[in-house]
Amino acid sequence: MAVTIKDVAKRANVAPSTVSRVIANSSRISEKTKERVREAMKELGYHPNFNARSLANKSTSTLGIVMPNSAKIAFQNPFFPEVIRGISTKAYQEGYGLYLTTGQTEEEILEEVKQMVYGGRVDGIVLLYSRVNDKVMPFLIEQEFPFVLIGRPYNIDEDQVTFVNNDNYKAAKTVTEYLMLLGHERIGFIGGNLDYVVTVDHMRGYEQALNNAHIPIRQEYVVHHEEVKEGGQDAVIELMSIEDRPTALIVADDIMTFGVLRMLADMNVKVPQDISIVSFNNVMISELSSPTMTTVDIHIYELGFEATRCLISKIIEPDFGERKVIVPHRLIKRESCK
Template sequence: MAVTIKDVAKLAGVSPSTVSRVIANHPRISVETSNRVREVMEELGYHPNMMAKSLVSKTTRTIGVVLPRPAEELLLNFFFYELIRGVLAQLTRAGYDLLMAGGSNEQEELETVTRLARSGRVDGLLLLYSRASDPVIHLLRKEKMPFVLLGRSLDYEDVPSVDNDNVQAAYDATKHLIAQGQRRIGFVSGPAKLAMTQDRMAGYTKAITEAGLPFKDGWVVEGEFLLESGYRAMASIMSQPEPPTALVIIDDVVAFGVLKGLTELGYRIPQDVAIVSFNNIALTELTMPPITSVDVGTYQLGYTASQMVLRMIQQVEITNRQIIPHRLVVRESSLRTLSLT
């Protein structure tokens, strides 16, 4: 005979409605009660019928994740694996499934999100990017679909979002290079339309301006979040009559390309060119030399974004903008003392 929700409630010493709330991860259920009910569910081998629950509650128990385009390039960057790991950890704990979606261009992306928002296939969405004049955000606000943005909206102040203080993070990274005695500091950027790129560029510019250091257009190169992008950037930036002796790089994977390009051009790191990048993925410790990187709390970004969208679905009040702390992890690639050996 199949175990029922009443069986779980009786053994756990709670009401059936409390068991239902535990299954739904209702925020007003205490951790103690939730743990007790879940232990009983496991002991009895009880598995809620999510399909039936969805029909009754008119929910799908599914969250959509809109990937930055193009998605095939996204999967070459380890940052997004760690981000998705954080997303999945929270969704799995809450009994939700994950649906990934995207498009190869802006129009396809908009059409995909329109279908998701209007078809009832998902209860909410996570946007893993933030760029200016994004029609997707306008659509989701119009459709009243719960969604959370990874990053800062450039168009709406009240969009629920999870982000770092990217201006301060880039400022800290640049100040670190300045403290090492660097005076010619360049910036390997991401796509100019992204809020993160604009904010990190602002932090870099603020730091060198405050220090009275030169800003040269030729020391700033725009690219994508790909190893190949960093590699190509070196042919341009190091061909300047007076090339930089230090670089702030938008992303660790891009930094791998920078290392490859600099090495092929005959530069030593950090003796000739010091570098600092962002995200602190695991491989930064394994490069030669290990790369100084700003840890942005990637896992926590994904976990918190998932948590926020679930609370919106449950109509629980949230703080619209949550900032995940960052920290600079100093390794050999930026240490000026090594250039004296």
């Protein structure tokens, strides 16, 4: 059997409550006693039982991470490992552990979130996506459970949720303007799943920039795909089949851009000579493509880090802390635009 607080108490000749206070490093215990108790803990190899603690405390020092449905698709994309790295770093610093959802469908995930919340399995949750018509967020709001969203709430009053996001609208607008500045007028747009808010924002930015320049928006220049691998490739086929081919492409995400580049190479279309490409994320590997890609660095790590910072402060003092953090983005110019 594991050694408990009682064993330590006996050994140190004090009451269990005293041992508990020593663990919490209460100022009401004399240094002398503390020493003695700590000695006993060492000798016996005492380690606190986490579940007992959580039960008595009603707090777990654990944060839940909720991934979008279908980790299959999600994990294809280095975005997630990188946010998690940011989350992980801050969580470690503050003494929190990490608990991961494993469900694949939306219903499974909602069920898991309910378990986390009702079961007292975590103290707070970071939501790694914002999806149109998502059910997880309304649930969390209704329960008044501490959570932070990476992304932007959609169809929900912004004041009700703490979130960390990029200005994706502006990023897409800037990128479109950048391409126009380079002389492009026929600009294609390869977006992600339209259920995700980020996709919606990208679209709006793209359209706004075009509008401002009085360039008509052509529906055939806009395609959406979820799968990053096949998605990029399929999109290229669609767009390159148009008579009036675009001379520039905005791609939702770097990994998709790999697919785009691959397919373009197969078609013997040269980048950037024949077509320019800008994408989003600046994932580590994006500087290893041929040609290297021009992309918007959205500071993924920071998104995770900041989200965790906000979440923890919300757990500790629910009524203070920022409710909204916008992480700046930056256009990284490399070889794929002309």
